[in-house]
Amino acid sequence: MNSPATELQPQYNEEHDDTADSSSKGCCSERLNNVCPISIEIPIWSGPTSNISLPGIVPNPHHHTVQSEMLDPLNLRYHIDSFIDPYQSTQCQLTYSDCFLEPQLSQYHLVSGPVPAPPDGSHHNSVSASWCTNEHSLYSMMPGELHKPFPMDHQQFQEGLTEAMSHITHPMVCMVNGGEHLALVNPHQQGPVLLTMESASAQRNDTLTQGKGYEVTVLGTSSQTAGPLYEAQDQPFKKQLPTRNVGMFCDSKSRKPCHCTRSQCLKLYCECFSNGVMCSNCDCSNCHNNAEHEMKRLKAIKWCLGHNPDAFRPKIAGVKSGAVRGWHNKGCNCKRSGCLKRYCECxxxxxxxxxxxxxxxxxxxxxxxxxxxKDKIVNAKDKWPVSVITPAVLEGVGDCLFAQAEMAERDTQSPAQAEHMVLCEFGCCLSQIAKTMFEKKTN
DNA sequence: GAGTTTGAAACT
DNA sequence: CAGTTTCAAACTC
Known part of the structure; x- marks a missing residue:
C-alpha cells in the first residue's frame, strides 16, 4: 500500500554517521604488518555471497584449508589487501594477484601464490585475498616481500577502489573503513560511488599513517528488491552453508509483509528492514525501505550498524546443531507470556x-x-540441558576442534590421522559436557 | 476489524 | 546502564 503517513524523522542523521571501526574489529588487517591495505569485508548471513566473484584457483601446497562447517557463515569476511611497493611504483593502482578462493567440494581452499608481473612489465602493486572468521583467521601473504604504506591521494584511492570493485559482479553497497563511509558499487556503472568521499579523503593520511588502510564492508546489493541483502550467487557455495531459520530470515517468496506505519520501514521494528530486505508487497505506510529511497535506506543501515554492528545478524544461532536446535544470541526478556506465545522471539x-x-x-x-x-515455571539458570550446553561451551568445543585440526596440519599428519585427532578431541569434549550435566543433575 | 497485550527497539 | 517511550506484531473479542 505504502500510502503517505505522518512524517517521522528518523534519528539517524549526519551527526550519527560516526560508525568508523565498528565492523573492522576482529578482522585480520591489523596482523598484516607493513601493508597498506584496501580490504573488502563482507559479513555474510543467509548463506555466503559470492557477490565478489573471484575466478580461478591455484593449487598451492602451503595453502590453508578449512571445512565449510568450521566457518561461521555469519562472520565470514573477505579481504582484498593491497600490497604497495613504494620503491617500484609512483602510482597506487591495484592489480590482482593469483590469490583466489573458491569452493571445492566440501572445502574452501585459501591459496596464495607468487604475484604475477603486470602486463606492462612494472612490478609494483598487487592484491591478495583472504578469508577469516572472528575466531580463526586465515591469511594469504606473499612471502619474502616487504611492503610499506604508500600515501594515496583521493584519485588514487578511488582508482584503486574501482579496480578492487571491478571484481564485484552485481550492484552492492559497501562500507568504507568499517562504516565511516558508504559506497555504492555497481558493476554496470563506472566505479564505486562513495557517498562520503570527502571525509574519507580528509582522513586517509592519518589512516595510512596508522597502517590501517581502507576497509570496505559490503552491505548488500543496491538493486535487490525483495531478496536477502546477501543473496548467494553460486549454488554450490550456497548449499554448503546454513541458511537462516524461518522466522528470522525472509526470502522474497515466503516472508510476511510488514505493516509499519511510523518507522518508514527504516528501523529494526520493521521485519523486512531487520531481515535485510526491501519491502515488497507489504502493507506498510510511507515506506522508505525500497530502491526509491536508496540513500536514505543506506543511511539507516549505516546508523543501525553504527549503534550495533550485529544489528543485522541473525538472532538465532546454531540452528543446524542437531539436538540443540539453536539459541537466541541475546536471549529473550519476556515477562508475561511465559515464553509460550509468539511474542517471545525464542x-x-x-x-x-x-x-x-x-x-x-x-x-x-x-x-x-x-x-x-511444561507446567513447571523455572528460571533461566535452571534450564536443562541448555544450562550446560551454552553458546560459550559450543564455541569452546569448536575452538578445541579447530585447534586439533590446526595441530594436525602443522604436524603434517595424514588426513586419516587428522580426522582421528579431531574426533578424539570431540569425544573428550562430549565426555566433559556429559560429566558436567551429570554433576548438575545430581547436585 | 478494532482494541489490547506484549516485548523488542529506540530513546532519555 | 536502567528506566521510559515507541513501535509493530500477536492476540483477543
Missing part, C-alpha cells in the same frame, strides 16, 4: 529459552529426563 523461532535469556516465568525450556514438565 518461541517464535521454535527454539527453547536458554540461560542467556532474562525471561521471567519461562515455560519454554527442556525440563530434561525425569524432571519437571
Amino acid at each position: 518461541y517464535e523461532a521454535n527454539i527453547m529459552c536458554t540461560s542467556g535469556c532474562k525471561c521471567v516465568g519461562c515455560r519454554n525450556y527442556d525440563a530434561g529426563p525425569q524432571t519437571g514438565s
Whole structure:
C-alpha cells in the first residue's frame, strides 16, 4: 500500500554517521604488518555471497584449508589487501594477484601464490585475498616481500577502489573503513560511488599513517528488491552453508509483509528492514525501505550498524546443531507470556529459552529426563540441558576442534590421522559436557 | 476489524 | 546502564 503517513524523522542523521571501526574489529588487517591495505569485508548471513566473484584457483601446497562447517557463515569476511611497493611504483593502482578462493567440494581452499608481473612489465602493486572468521583467521601473504604504506591521494584511492570493485559482479553497497563511509558499487556503472568521499579523503593520511588502510564492508546489493541483502550467487557455495531459520530470515517468496506505519520501514521494528530486505508487497505506510529511497535506506543501515554492528545478524544461532536446535544470541526478556506465545522471539523461532535469556516465568525450556514438565515455571539458570550446553561451551568445543585440526596440519599428519585427532578431541569434549550435566543433575 | 497485550527497539 | 517511550506484531473479542 505504502500510502503517505505522518512524517517521522528518523534519528539517524549526519551527526550519527560516526560508525568508523565498528565492523573492522576482529578482522585480520591489523596482523598484516607493513601493508597498506584496501580490504573488502563482507559479513555474510543467509548463506555466503559470492557477490565478489573471484575466478580461478591455484593449487598451492602451503595453502590453508578449512571445512565449510568450521566457518561461521555469519562472520565470514573477505579481504582484498593491497600490497604497495613504494620503491617500484609512483602510482597506487591495484592489480590482482593469483590469490583466489573458491569452493571445492566440501572445502574452501585459501591459496596464495607468487604475484604475477603486470602486463606492462612494472612490478609494483598487487592484491591478495583472504578469508577469516572472528575466531580463526586465515591469511594469504606473499612471502619474502616487504611492503610499506604508500600515501594515496583521493584519485588514487578511488582508482584503486574501482579496480578492487571491478571484481564485484552485481550492484552492492559497501562500507568504507568499517562504516565511516558508504559506497555504492555497481558493476554496470563506472566505479564505486562513495557517498562520503570527502571525509574519507580528509582522513586517509592519518589512516595510512596508522597502517590501517581502507576497509570496505559490503552491505548488500543496491538493486535487490525483495531478496536477502546477501543473496548467494553460486549454488554450490550456497548449499554448503546454513541458511537462516524461518522466522528470522525472509526470502522474497515466503516472508510476511510488514505493516509499519511510523518507522518508514527504516528501523529494526520493521521485519523486512531487520531481515535485510526491501519491502515488497507489504502493507506498510510511507515506506522508505525500497530502491526509491536508496540513500536514505543506506543511511539507516549505516546508523543501525553504527549503534550495533550485529544489528543485522541473525538472532538465532546454531540452528543446524542437531539436538540443540539453536539459541537466541541475546536471549529473550519476556515477562508475561511465559515464553509460550509468539511474542517471545525464542518461541517464535521454535527454539527453547536458554540461560542467556532474562525471561521471567519461562515455560519454554527442556525440563530434561525425569524432571519437571511444561507446567513447571523455572528460571533461566535452571534450564536443562541448555544450562550446560551454552553458546560459550559450543564455541569452546569448536575452538578445541579447530585447534586439533590446526595441530594436525602443522604436524603434517595424514588426513586419516587428522580426522582421528579431531574426533578424539570431540569425544573428550562430549565426555566433559556429559560429566558436567551429570554433576548438575545430581547436585 | 478494532482494541489490547506484549516485548523488542529506540530513546532519555 | 536502567528506566521510559515507541513501535509493530500477536492476540483477543
